[in-house]
Amino acid sequence: MILYQKGLIYKKMCQYDDALEYFKILIEKPVKDKNLLIKAKMVYANCLMDQHIKFDEAKKEYFEILDLAHSDKDFTALAYKNLSELYYNEKKYKEAGKYIKNAQIPNNEYLNVILHFTAKVFQNLNEDVEGYLLQALEICEQKDRENLDLIKNIIDELVLLYIKRDDEENLMLMADKAKELNINYCLSYVRISEYYRGRNEKKSIEFSNELMDKLSQI
Numbered sequence: 001m002i003l004y005q006k007g008l009i010y011k012k013m014c015q016y017d018d019a020l021e022y023f024k025i026l027i028e029k030p031v032k033d034k035n036l037l038i039k040a041k042m043v044y045a046n047c048l049m050d051q052h053i054k055f056d057e058a059k060k061e062y063f064e065i066l067d068l069a070h071s072d073k074d075f076t077a078l079a080y081k082n083l084s085e086l087y088y089n090e091k092k093y094k095e096a097g098k099y100i101k102n103a104q105i106p107n108n109e110y111l112n113v114i115l116h117f118t119a120k121v122f123q124n125l126n127e128d129v130e131g132y133l134l135q136a137l138e139i140c141e142q143k144d145r146e147n148l149d150l151i152k153n154i155i156d157e158l159v160l161l162y163i164k165r166d167d168e169e170n171l172m173l174m175a176d177k178a179k180e181l182n183i184n185y186c187l188s189y190v191r192i193s194e195y196y197r198g199r200n201e202k203k204s205i206e207f208s209n210e211l212m213d214k215l216s217q218i
Contacts (some may be wrong), residue, residue: 004040016047023047034068038075041065042082049086058086077108081117093124112139112147116154133158137177145181152183159188163195171195175207186214 007022023044031037045061048054062083069075080103087096100121103114115136119129137154140147155178162171175192178185189211196204 001036004036004043007040007043011043011047011050014050016051019047020044035075038065038068038072041068042075042078046082049082049089052089055086055090059083062086073105073107074109077103077105077114078110081110081114084121085117088121088124093121096121097125112136112144113150115139116150119157130158130161133161141181148181148183151181152178152185152187155181155183155185156188156191159191163191184214184218186211186218189214 003022003026007019007026010016010019010022023040026040027037027044031040041061042065045058045065048058048061062079065079066076069079080099084096084098084100084103087093087099100114100118104111104118108114113136115132119132119136122132123129133154137151137158140151140154144150155174158174159171162168162174171192174188175185178188189207193204193207193211196207198204
């Protein structure tokens with residue numbers, strides 16, 4: 001666990017070579033704790049992917065994780081999601097789409113994160129992503145309200161989507177939802193204020209004022 005925690009610290013500092021050294025010791029040792037081994041291999045592979053030059057090595061690790069974690073839905077879902085992200089970073093969106101679909105295992109621990117990333121992938125394949133974003137938001141509301149950054153990103157993307165569609169009803173729902181969930185909704189309110197500029201000055205000013213109030217709180 002000490003080796004694992006040291007590796008995590010170096011990863012958070014983006015000192016990937018140092019992080020890889022600690023995780024490599026773990027994955028090459030006969031670790032009896034299978035969960036610890038899978039976690040070490042997962043972060044090891046993530047470090048390789050974050051370097052953007054070792055994709056093939058990272059793929060190998062993710063596939064080995066899938067073999068080790070075949071009975072664990074959480075690790076399996078996360079490995080598929082990370083494989084999808086790897087292909088996404090290579091701009092291979094069809095492959096990314098295949099693996100992110102495999103990651104959508106019902107009731108897995110990371111489903112809200114996976115659904116949010118699914119929207120990102122399928123947006124590049126010109127598919128409708130509203131359903132994925134709404135599902136991700138629903139899971140956050142039910143089980144993960146403290147994940148404010150994820151909630152903010154989901155709402156920001158839904159706001160953009162509804163602005164493009166001229167869907168004022170759902171746009172107002174997202175504006176209310178942002179306040180209800182107590183996120184930093186500044187970016188969304190800037191966009192909504194701009195959306196109404198020239199078409200409904202009263203609403204544009206209203207959202208601009210609320211934005212200023214939020215900024216003063218921050």
